[in-house]
């Protein structure tokens with residue numbers, strides 16, 4: 001144990017890991033952080049924190065940080081340290097050369113859900129205004145883009161409906177495709193408190209997560225469905241609710257589009273949507289599907305919490321709409337204790353989407369083809385803007401491989417490790433002529449970079465993050481940027497090097513600009529956030545000056561709630577004689593995403609590798625014992641993982657995490673994606689498993 005002494009002062013800021021967005025006190029001695037303690041007045045966490053957040057400061061001061069800008073002509077050349085000015089001028093001249101030779105749309109940008117609202121806003125502004133293209137996307141593309149689409153189509157707003165506190169008023173909880181105990185631990189502890197008070201629980205997940213069965217929690221129903229069948233099981237539950245007259249008819253008549261509802265009622269009533277018909281598809285008993293549907297519809301306040309196990313499928317958007325359908329049919333939207341609640345993976349997934357980091361939308365989810373909105377931004381930014389949507393991340397890769405996309409500015413996102421089908425992504429990156437990576441570390445993506453711009457950690461920046469409950473919380477600078485420039489300053493400097501004037505004195509001015517241009521943010525400012533106790537939930541505007549904890553109270557944002565037909569369509573990724581098992585993925589408590597940060601903190605001592613969970617029956621068939629190295633081979637690629645034999649997974653299903661680059665879980669994931677948003681189908685990969693060695 002190292003005695004770090006007593007703190008001399010403390011700065012309140014927000015955790016930069018998951019979508020809970022816990023408030024923290026960074027306790028300082030001189031200019032050094034000696035401890036991170038959870039902030040008792042933080043409204044998202046109320047004095048609690050998990051192991052990731054408590055140790056987060058470790059990576060900010062890690063020796064692997066790159067603190068000098070670097071350039072190289074070819075990715076096989078050694079890096080050369082250069083000044084900021086030289087690096088930015090080189091990047092700008094390369095982007096302009098590419099645009100001169102290959103056209104305006106041959107370049108684009110990717111921003112990160114780990115960066116602040118202000119930073120992501122600036123990246124999309126740079127791409128639209130300085131590059132003159134809509135080729136901008138966010139890593140939310142690969143996690144919660146179906147949430148944005150599905151909730152906008154049904155409820156009218158691309159966001160969760162509740163506060164985390166709302167769970168304390170719920171009576172029945174559905175957790176589908178989420179493992180909050182590992183991925184959103186502080187929310188999970190609040191949920192578990194409510195469950196211990198007597199709330200009922202339905203878990204829909206291929207795997208036996210901690211919520212299914214633990215010393216003090218026992219789910220009423222665990223529906224261990226086959227990966228890829230979420231839409232089927234939810235449509236079967238809707239069938240029960242409709243055919244057993246469990247619909248909240250007065251709510252639907254008053255609040256919803258009744259013509260769409262009648263069409264939906266007819267659709268879900270069909271025999272092919274019954275639990276009996278869907279049971280075999282889902283691998284779950286019809287009785288359990290019926291029981292779970294009855295419990296949700298009749299058990300009082302019903303709330304649904306979901307994660308990437310819903311969105312990262314070829315029917316991700318359809319499943320989000322199926323969730324919204326269930327909630328509307330039972331009257332479970334628009335008050336405390338109910339609602340549709342996406343558990344966002346990264347700290348600022350909600351914010352990066354809100355800030356217009358999508359190729360088709362300006363900040364506030366307004367389409368680029370909307371002339372009046374576009375004119376508003378043209379006037380504010382002083383340049384003409386494009387009305388056609390740009391390229392999504394997977395389209396950028398395709399275009400790079402076909403030779404029409406040549407230059408990428410990638411801020412804070414390790415796409416080579418985190419995006420599916422690594423070989424495909426790597427080939428696309430290698431085909432580009434100018435890749436600019438702005439990050440803390442030389443990550444997997446930086447292997448394909450020509451310019452490396454040092455990023456700043458959350459402890460080195462002022463700004464805001466928006467968590468899964470739409471809560472905009474302040475991030476406060478604890479130490480000066482180690483590389484001399486904060487991320488927002490770097491983006492501004494790159495824009496200026498490109499010839500587009502972009503200057504602010506402080507991130508608060510960027511938020512003021514966002515507020516001027518975004519109807520749901522017009523009441524947001526750093527001062528107002530301070531006045532409201534450090535955070536505010538959007539919409540925050542003239543109608544809601546103190547923010548909006550619960551959405552859709554009197555009516556849905558879109559007016560009448562709209563039921564959508566959710567026809568189950570099997571994924572193209574099928575198991576076969578050659579690839580007989582289905583691989584699905586998730587997280588562990590101590591690690592975060594690709595692990596670039598958590599692997600560089602004390603957390604690394606607790607989990608040193610990704611493991612492959614395999615059922616005893618499947619393991620026995622293959623002569624595999626816990627600890628053996630096994631080859632995991634799919635139609636996309638092959639990797640090697642250490643096996644752990646466990647009944648947490650069903651026969652026919654294997655599971656792993658994706659926190660360590662050497663495990664390469666995404667070497668095997670495929671190019672299949674959500675039909676509406678191109679969110680990759682990480683959660684279903686047909687694989688063969690073979691024992692390689694024993695330890």
Ligand code: SF4
Pocket residue numbers: 015016017018019020021022045049050051052053054184185186187
């Ligand atoms: Fe809170 Fe999530 Fe950070 Fe843990 S990782 S401290 S739950 S914000």
